[in-house]
């Protein structure tokens with residue numbers, strides 16, 4: 352899930368300092384975070400401005416205290432899909448729903464997920480081979496996760512156009528509408544209502560179909576085959592909310608990661624050559640390591656946002672400790688943490704031998720991404736197929752068209768004779 356510099360621009364005081372911070376986050380985030388990390392790593396900005404948490408250890412400390420640093424998304428999530436794990440901290444909704452979803456999204460599924468993704472991305476690429484160029488965002492990096500939501504999570508939607516519209520409308524409001532634009536908010540609510548109407552029809556049909564074909568196996572089918580005791584109150588309503596969450600969380604994030612990884616690889620010819628060599632021999636581990644490291648240089652979000660609900664001293668007992676007041680908006684910078692040389696050796700270098708815990712692309716702590724394992728397969732598998740194109744090269748810069756997500760990114764390649 353992502354956030355933007357709007358978080359800064361819309362904090363209570365929009366003075367010069369706030370506007371400068373907003374500009375720096377948008378244009379030179381790593382420079383800004385390096386200055387903060389090395390001077391006031393837990394920076395409490397004046398006039399009730401946001402608090403920046405920038406060092407690796409402190410980011411992990413803040414994200415390990417969901418009772419102090421609360422999630423902020425509920426006002427946008429609740430009216431759309433309903434109460435959801437990402438809108439709550441330390442509640443049954445989070446613990447029970449995430450526990451159930453995680454138990455059904457098995458590690459053993461990963462090889463089959465890889466096959467599905469490989470098949471889908473191949474289909475998306477193959478039909479464009481004659482054109483010698485591919486616009487990645489709308490024909491591949493959004494299309495594949497949208498299709499996977501149907502094939503793996505069991506939520507195909509009535510058509511791809513509706514699925515894409517629902518995905519975009521919910522993402523834009525839940526994670527990028529800090530100006531509280533009423534049209535964006537209403538689009539999100541409408542998307543939630545349409546998704547519910549669709550699932551209210553699909554779920555009884557699926558229940559019937561499962562009687563005839565009990566071998567049907569996707570996450571929705573697994574949920575519907577499970578028998579939850581009444582005492583835990585995990586009913587059809589909860590199934591519906593959690594299934595909607597897989598579409599909301601899984602598409603724009605994946606697309607942005609794919610595009611930003613390609614963009615970073617194309618900037619580094621030697622590393623690109625190694626990644627292409629790994630792709631060509633299907634060295635999936637190596638492709639994954641290259642992808643996750645490339646993403647470290649431009650992760651999909653600069654920070655995750657939290658609301659501090661009680662006074663808290665971060666990094667207590669150190670010279671960098673700071674008291675964060677209740678009511679503060681806290682920008683917990685996973686991007687900065689992943690560049691913190693105190694924990695990340697040679698933090699400015701591209702290294703593919705880092706331990707997994709150095710990466711926080713998928714968040715940290717209670718709200719670590721539900722699609723974490725799946726994404727470590729899906730994203731590299733999409734990137735791998737693109738890298739296999741003959742003499743693949745960028746055909747355009749990433750184009751966000753003024754919005755929070757890449758909307759267009761062209762790669763070119765040589766014809767196959």
Ligand code: HEM
Nearest residue numbers: 352436437600601604605608655713714718720721722726
């Ligand atoms: C590369 C792709 C992805 C990235 C970078 C990503 C990133 C993230 C991040 C950073 C968070 C935590 C947000 C926070 O703490 O405020 C998160 C949470 C979440 N993500 Fe993802 N995500 C990705 C793919 C997916 C997929 C494929 C799914 C589908 C299941 C998904 C579903 C979720 C859900 C349901 C949560 C909430 C978890 C909770 O509250 O406990 N994400 N994601």
